Amino acid sequence: MTDILEQLAERQSAGPLNQLGAQDRGEDRALERFLKFNPSKFTGEPNLEVAENWLERMTNIFSALDYIENREFNEKFLPPLIQEKREDEFIKLRQGTLSVAEYEGKFTKLSKYAPELVTNEQKRIRRFVQELNVEIQEGLAVVQISTFTEAFEKSQRVESTRMQVRDFHYKKGVFLVILLVRLVKVPPLPRWEEEWEE
Incomplete structure (x- = not known):
């Protein structure tokens, strides 16, 4: 350069x-x-x-x-030790608790230290997808991906859809609990202080 x-x-x-x-x-x-x-x-x-x-x-x-x-x-x-450390970070990089956007940012930054692992677009896509969380990989299994940008964007869509579904189920569960409490009319719990006084 x-x-x-x-x-x-x-x-x-x-x-x-x-x-x-x-x-x-x-x-x-x-x-x-x-x-x-x-x-x-x-x-x-x-x-x-x-x-x-x-x-x-x-x-x-x-x-x-x-x-x-x-x-x-x-x-x-960059000192060789730092280069090796960054290369190891790239090799060990997994999505884990990161959002897809956060994972992509780290992936792109660290891949510069291990270019031999992402020598072409297909290898870059494969490595990126393989280290996504399994739920997102499942959502990408039937999708045709030809560029890294597509892999990233489609991964974000799968992540967004999964979050919407999770939020829907959570809200549905909370609604059902509230409905059940109202229908069953659960009596209030006894106060512990009164039981101890007797």
Whole structure:
């Protein structure tokens, strides 16, 4: 990623666009598109959080521009121990008590540390779906999914539907209890203090 930025910066300082060849003009357009995102400069700080936030911002920009070279950045700026820790977190990542949106956020962030596990769209989809809660996996079993975005959106729909059903059953159960109490007219419980006094 750093090499791409350096090459683009060198091209920009080479001179006006009309003096450059077709390839150079294309690279200058890429630089112009990149600069429209107003990217921040990474100063090489040892603070891991600063580095990760900068990387995430750059990744978003480069994804929009169809450039991805995260592995090079990770190897250069993140200590191997941190890289291995994040890779292990990705390998062990399960939805558990997370919402689908929270799980997707962690999945996307941590997958950058284990790109060999999600080398293409199908592997990324399969890994994402396999670690969803079983109830959501069941809802996706009959659905055709061809992109990661589809997997995420359909998982959210299944989750939303399941929550609506659960809320309906809960409200129905509360209503039935109230109805039964009114119908049966359960006598009030005796006060313990009165029994102890006798």
